[in-house]
Amino acid sequence: MLASVSLFAQATGNSWDLPANIAFGIISVIAIGAALRMVTTNNVVHSALYLLIVLASVAAVYILLGAEFAAATQVLVYIGAILVLLLFGVMLTRARLGGDEDLNYEQRWIGLGVSVLLFVVMTYSIWEQYGTKDEARLVGYEPQRTAEVADSIFSTYIVPFEAVSVLLLAALIGAVVVARRD
């Protein structure tokens, strides 16, 4: 956290990308705060709504990176479909809509230790590899337009694309078969 704050201060020192850095700071604070509340709140529906905030912030990060089609898909698929599906899951499993004390394991310190350890290792390796080196700068990048994405999907990545469509069909049939009352 301290490393990211100092990195942020250092990065905002350059006036040419100050607005983007301010936007990134606001978005990341919102995303991290909502994610923390999402994994700690004792209410299932609140957890889903905090997940909505995180997903919207991630869409904003995509916009900031110039990936417009990924941002639109994020809003359509994640916020529009997956979140509604998760809320249906909450409803169908008759979760208690008020607070619920035993949503978490008692041994949460082990989980906390594992994730903090993972975070330290990942931060160290990212910082070692990229840090504030000059080659890690994102300088004057162009937005990646939807037309380029479409060209790429339907030429270079046509085989994975077809595989994903078959996978979606298989998952749809599988979900119907598994959840059907017989």
Add this chain to the structure above:
Amino acid sequence: MYLTQYLLLAAVLFCIGVYGVLTRRNGVLVLMSIELILNAVNINMVAFGTYNADVGGQVFALFIIAVAAAEVGVGLAIVLLIYRNRRSIDVSDASLMRG
């Protein structure tokens, strides 16, 4: 702007997601934490795509979104089945296959 900022944000979200998967008892909440992890990975994909000025990063992020949609569909079906059989979606109750 540095690539590092995005990678660190993704690392933080990933670790929060891992914490959620490890500590939540409710099956639906575990699925939500997995979505958080997949989103963190997607930030990395798009960030590296922009960094290398290559559309491939964004294309793979789209593939991950599609696979996540399939995963959440099948996952919720499994959670519903567990609920129907055991009247509870506590993942520690689903220990039928424990050796």
